[in-house]
Amino acid sequence: MLEAGEPFSLRAVAKRAGVSATAPYRHYADKDALESALATEGFRDLGERLAGAGGLAELGVAYVAFALERPALFQLMFGNPCDDADDPRVRAATEIRRFVKRVIATTYPEADAAALATAGWALVHGLAFLHLDGKLPAGDPAEVADRVRTSMAAILTAGRESPAGGG
Amino acid sequence: MLEAGEPFSLRAVAKRAGVSATAPYRHYADKDALESALATEGFRDLGERLAGAGGLAELGVAYVAFALERPALFQLMFGNPCDDADDPRVRAATEIRRFVKRVIATTYPEADAAALATAGWALVHGLAFLHLDGKLPAGDPAEVADRVRTSMAAILTAGRESPAGGG
């Protein structure tokens, strides 16, 4: 699979496969197509990972853990723009949001599941990227998991108080 | 400043400045140093933008709007890992979190301001990236702003209900 520090280039991939630099073009139209294929596989892995997590909080923890364990793959999946709505990546991402929405609908039956799913997704996605990009310390996985739980708890319990200023 | 679709390369920057390809090396050690400098400037702009936003929700809207209006700069600021804690980018990012924390401390006086600041930041950061990378539709700015407000409202009011399953 994808290692951590390795440079991701068509040539590097080809060399690692013990094949000439341009051989990948027999299988993928261009680099973006290869990335899309790898990303799609990554979305499947992420989906399995999330399916194995029990409870909303652990869903978030699993999402961030996946990002930090396979940073290159996660960047491939999310880190570059793919405006085409038919892109398998966008499709796979939508499916993940649907899954999160189902979990949320059972956890918070009275809430707007769609909006809450988007928000929850964005929350853990942001946490993942902030850790990946060094804006939050990502050294200790347990510490990261704690930060995810604390963040989710904080933002979910904040609403119980009355905000001081108008929104 | 940084235009939208332009390729960001040292050579392109140099050419645009009407100067030879290697001239930038007289001013910056390498490409990363140039990016760091541009990113730092971007953080200052973002800080001003956020300071001009009234209320927590509009803070989030301003953050995402900034990201979508200046995507290349935003990617420069956040989109690549900088593990060095002394990096000006990391410093500037920390300062922004401090600012958000102050706003939050006055909005939700009884909450854990630090945790809530991290969570709120991650939420809008995730929204920004999901829009930037095409995982959420970013066509209409007003629609995006609405999604930001809806997301923040949804996640903040969800806690008022009792969760169905244990978290």
Place this chain on the structure above:
DNA sequence: GATGAAAGTTAACAGCGCAAACATACCGGG
């Protein structure tokens, strides 16, 4: 006017994505 730093120059290198033309292996139908 000499000196030295600051800034810009050209030339060159390895690596990149990608295209074109060419080679090889396999496999079913005459």
Place this chain on the structure above:
DNA sequence: CCCGGTATGTTTGCGCTGTTAACTTTCATC
């Protein structure tokens, strides 16, 4: 058995990239 097509791989080459090295120009200061 041969023929032809499909899948897969090759070499070569183009223009781009970041980066280094060596050389030049500009200009303030002693």
